[in-house]
Amino acid sequence: MTTAPVRLPEHLIHPFAPAGRPDPYPAYRWLRANDPVHHDTASGFWLVTGHADCATVLRDPRLSAARGQRERAREDALPPSMLTTDPPDHHRLRAPGALLLGPAAVRSVADGIAADTDALLDRLAAAPGRPDAVADIGRPLATAVFARLFGLPDGELTRFETLARAASANLDPMAPPARAALGRTAATALGRYLDAHTVRLTAQGADVPLAALAADTRLTRPEMLGILNLAVVGGWQPLAEFVGNALHSLLPDRAAVRRLAAADDDLARLAVDELLRLEAPIPFTARVATAPVPLTGGTLPAGARVLAVIAAANRDPDVFEDPDTLRLDRHPNPHLAFGGGPHFCLAAQLVRQAGALLLPRLVRRFPALRGPDGPAAWDLTLVPRRLRAYPVDLCPAGEAR
Structure with missing residues (x-):
């Protein structure tokens, strides 16, 4: 006997439909409560929504990340990296990848990132008009962070940022063919640029995390470049988008703004995790079931193309009290914004540290910071989840609004 597919009620918009992307949470909430392991006939994916x-x-291990990445709207293979492999190859690549994004690498550039953050705020204060949180804060911050990790000269920052933005199409497992083709071209150009830049760094004897990765003999050249490409697409882009997403959640809550302005390092880190929970730049991740996998909400059949819907899991009321409410000091906070298991995001500490440096400094420097009036302008891409624009009013202290 064949069971009829479960469909969303007519009053809910499909979360992947263009009209549903700005606010997918009502649909996710219904799926999580009524069909938490849902076969979506529109996309062909199984949507898993419970935490x-x-x-x-x-x-x-029965859910393959490598096969999940092959279920993309693209004709070529992604570069070899932690994203495109399963254990044991994944573990072999991840260990040298820590030379670029691991705790020691992040500590080595922390002072420089703090200085770059202060310089960014100085530029904001001096510039006329209303800066955009995405274009004028998030992207420059992410570029400054990766300039430290990669040893990029000032004259190369615009080129790097342009390539990084274009290559971000590779994050979306359901990118339409035209966008996937642009991402493919950008990824090739990014790889060539990083290859040439690494050669220059090695010749100069530079002491930066990228040089340490390039010198690691455990990797082939294509593997090293695959890790660099993943670092940019999976690290630069989510960090750039996190800032706009975070301010969208934070700024309407004036008590939270004041509390973050007075935050110590511990509260700042908790705040970053909470803001990531509410609006994760990576809202889902793809897998393929290599065997039947029983879950609490149903069974995934062998061969199922699966999306772990992180954006839904991060608002599961069985795990998070008042899941739609911002609580800066939420602890514990087992959100899945960085994934989980062997594929836990290697850039997690970098994103947390950069966010915890920027956000308290930003609201201390501009205590009356305000977002735009009216609904947010969310981009229609599925991954990353990002704002198309988010102009902010800095309202420096002492200036009338």
């Missing part, structure tokens, strides 16, 4: 089930999908 416990998403955590299983991210950790269970």
